Amino acid sequence: MRFLFDPEVNWKHPFVLLTGLTAVIASGSVVLLFLFLIVQSLPIFSAMGLEFFSGSDWIPGESYSVWPLVYGSITVTGLALVWVLPLALGSALYTSEYLPPRWRSVVKATMELLAGVPGILFGLLGVSFLAVWVQDVFGLIDGNTLLTASFLLAGMVLPTIMTLAEDALRAVPFEYREIARALGLTSSEITFGVVLPQALPGVVGAVLLGLGRAMGETVAVMLVIGGLDRLPNPWFDVTQPGQSIPSKLGREAAEALGSGLHWNALIASGLVLFLMVMVISLVGTRLLNKGNKMSREDCCGVGGGNEPSVKILVGKN
Amino acid sequence: MGDILRTHSACFSFWSATCILLAGGIACSIFFLPSFVIAEGLIRSGGSTTVLPVVSKAAAHYNRSHPGVRVTVSGGGSGVGIQGVGSGLLDIGLASREMTEAEKKKFRERGLQVHVIGRDAVACVVSSEIYEAGVTALTRQQIRAIYEGRIRNWQEVGGPNRQIVVIDKERHRGTRHVFMDYVFGDPSAHAAGVRLVTGSNNEEQAKIAQSHSAIGMLSFAWMNQEVRGLGLIEGERIIQPTQGNVDNGSYPIVRNLNLLLPAKAAPEAQGFLAFMLSENGQSIVEDLHYVPVRQSEGSHLAGEVPGIQ
Numbered sequence: 001m002r003f004l005f006d007p008e009v010n011w012k013h014p015f016v017l018l019t020g021l022t023a024v025i026a027s028g029s030v031v032l033l034f035l036f037l038i039v040q041s042l043p044i045f046s047a048m049g050l051e052f053f054s055g056s057d058w059i060p061g062e063s064y065s066v067w068p069l070v071y072g073s074i075t076v077t078g079l080a081l082v083w084v085l086p087l088a089l090g091s092a093l094y095t096s097e098y099l100p101p102r103w104r105s106v107v108k109a110t111m112e113l114l115a116g117v118p119g120i121l122f123g124l125l126g127v128s129f130l131a132v133w134v135q136d137v138f139g140l141i142d143g144n145t146l147l148t149a150s151f152l153l154a155g156m157v158l159p160t161i162m163t164l165a166e167d168a169l170r171a172v173p174f175e176y177r178e179i180a181r182a183l184g185l186t187s188s189e190i191t192f193g194v195v196l197p198q199a200l201p202g203v204v205g206a207v208l209l210g211l212g213r214a215m216g217e218t219v220a221v222m223l224v225i226g227g228l229d230r231l232p233n234p235w236f237d238v239t240q241p242g243q244s245i246p247s248k249l250g251r252e253a254a255e256a257l258g259s260g261l262h263w264n265a266l267i268a269s270g271l272v273l274f275l276m277v278m279v280i281s282l283v284g285t286r287l288l289n290k291g292n293k294m295s296r297e298d299c300c301g302v303g304g305g306n307e308p309s310v311k312i313l314v315g316k317n
Numbered sequence: 318m319g320d321i322l323r324t325h326s327a328c329f330s331f332w333s334a335t336c337i338l339l340a341g342g343i344a345c346s347i348f349f350l351p352s353f354v355i356a357e358g359l360i361r362s363g364g365s366t367t368v369l370p371v372v373s374k375a376a377a378h379y380n381r382s383h384p385g386v387r388v389t390v391s392g393g394g395s396g397v398g399i400q401g402v403g404s405g406l407l408d409i410g411l412a413s414r415e416m417t418e419a420e421k422k423k424f425r426e427r428g429l430q431v432h433v434i435g436r437d438a439v440a441c442v443v444s445s446e447i448y449e450a451g452v453t454a455l456t457r458q459q460i461r462a463i464y465e466g467r468i469r470n471w472q473e474v475g476g477p478n479r480q481i482v483v484i485d486k487e488r489h490r491g492t493r494h495v496f497m498d499y500v501f502g503d504p505s506a507h508a509a510g511v512r513l514v515t516g517s518n519n520e521e522q523a524k525i526a527q528s529h530s531a532i533g534m535l536s537f538a539w540m541n542q543e544v545r546g547l548g549l550i551e552g553e554r555i556i557q558p559t560q561g562n563v564d565n566g567s568y569p570i571v572r573n574l575n576l577l578l579p580a581k582a583a584p585e586a587q588g589f590l591a592f593m594l595s596e597n598g599q600s601i602v603e604d605l606h607y608v609p610v611r612q613s614e615g616s617h618l619a620g621e622v623p624g625i626q
Contacts, residue, residue: 059507060488061419132527141480142528144513227487227514241513251516255396255489257404259423 041268044261058229064265066272068231072242077214079150088161096169097191114159123220126152131224138239144226146238152224153214161210168202169195201287208284212277218246245273358585363391364398364411365491366517367437367536368574372411375601379592386585392517396489402577403427408586410577413491428580433610434593435574435602437536439496440546440558446529452476454548454555461500466510484521484533485511495572496534538606563608
């Protein structure tokens with residue numbers, strides 16, 4: 001029992017009891033959500049079997065296949081990552097290594113503010129400018145495509161990834177930089193040879209957490225992705241419309257509520273999304289913690305001040 | 318944590334008590350809020366975005382003249398309206414189509430009553446660029462071929478050499494039901510040539526206006542300079558999408574605007590329905606370019622609106 005109940009805690013104190021209760025409620029809600037998703041999606045698995053994952057059509061009342069939605073989700077977030085990585089990592093490196101401290105806090109504050117901008121605002125921008133822009137630039141017949149959604153998502157997760165990656169870089173002890181400089185290394189050698197390798201787990205974690213946010217984004221994607229539950233033809237043509245899981249849920253949930261298989265199929269799609277995001281977030285958080293802890297252990301608390309902002313951003317996912 | 322609690326428990330207890338009271342208060346208010354509001358006469362309505370402009374305008378009038386009753390309106394589509402009132406989430410469902418057999422069966426216990434408050438026509442609409450380039454009317458077969466993906470370029474129907482952006486609606490939308498019923502003879506037809514799927518009338522209107530080569534379906538009230546309604550070629554005749562053609566019964570894609578109430582509706586909900594059907598309510602229907610029902614004699618109950626076959 002020792003691993004569950006700390007014997008030094010006064011269990012009779014009401015505050016301890018109450019906080020304990022709230023902790024049980026908080027962690028229990030996650031378990032409940034997971035159980036709910038599984039139980040509610042069982043009927044579709046027994047009705048469709050593996051075809052739920054391999055089919056290609058989503059026609060309510062006839063057949064349900066989550067594959068085009070999974071494809072859309074992965075394509076859109078994967079592409080978003082490709083666009084956002086150079087930008088986020090570049091600016092994180094610059095902010096952490098070269099920017100004067102006063103400006104650094106300004107940049108950080110701005111980025112953290114930007115990370116909290118609700119998705120719908122990005123969606124409005126996307127639908128009024130980005131879609132038109134993509135249509136003109138790529139010479140398409142219509143601008144609501146997987147590509148447009150990936151651009152939009154890249155913009156949305158840029159601040160999250162940038163600020164978390166910057167924290168990870170910052171958590172590398174200053175002694176390392178000082179010693180490297182004393183050894184005669186140039187700034188760029190210090191950055192790429194010393195700081196970046198040390199901060200790598202944290203940086204990867206930051207990227208994965210950003211990815212988790214991108215994958216769950218609903219309304220902004222819904223407005224620009226095209227809403228077509230079909231694989232593009234040919235499959236790699238991202239200038240065609242598609243559908244992601246959250247966008248599908250957003251469009252159909254209210255109508256399908258309590259209507260048998262249709263509802264179960266949506267819940268099962270939600271379960272698939274939940275699992276994808278969960279894996280990404282778990283790996284991301286673990287890497288992030290590992291990276292920050294590793295750096296902090298052999299320093300004297302230089303990077304410790306960054307932790308609260310990491311926590312806040314993690315909590316948003 | 319343990320250390321802190323044992324040494325400073327006295328100073329903590331005040332703050333903890335305050336926090337808990339506050340949290341409890343918030344939790345209770347969230348829990349009890351709906352019941353208080355309902356007691357004040359809250360009527361929740363929602364559903365079709367075709368019926369929505371009428372009901373929200375009427376609700377604003379009604380709320381002003383009836384303090385103590387508050388009518389709220391939300392969108393979502395006819396499917397959502399029927400689903401909502403059937404499951405008790407809404408007091409009044411808005412639907413711009415009739416209930417399907419499946420829906421009738423599902424909500425039989427609620428004894429849903431369908432009340433027609435007006436009529437509306439659905440036009441096949443195109444981007445203004447296409448209309449101005451000469452495509453001003455299509456046959457039913459042409460529209461069908463476009464939606465099936467057999468016709469992919471405007472050139473094939475006398476327009477410019479430009480690919481067609483075929484815009485569909487979410488499958489439960491009322492506008493889609495009547496439009497597909499006319500084009501395919503099947504309200505839930507599968508359209509293979511579709512490029513985009515949109516939700517509300519607003520969204521579809523915006524996307525068609527944004528595009529230079531789109532075709533879609535919208536109720537008359539949503540047509541404007543950028544989103545133009547096509548004439549329908551039936552045999553020798555071209556039936557233009559005009560209010561006059563709806564009134565004289567020659568325009569073929571017409572549907573009822575329905576309010577759905579459960580058999581045991583609250584008196585406040587029935588009061589609002591009565592207002593909707595009164596002279597004032599019907600003038601709102603007319604203001605928004607829909608066809609009022611009181612002009613036509615007879616019952617306002619579902620199914621039988623004079624002038625529609």
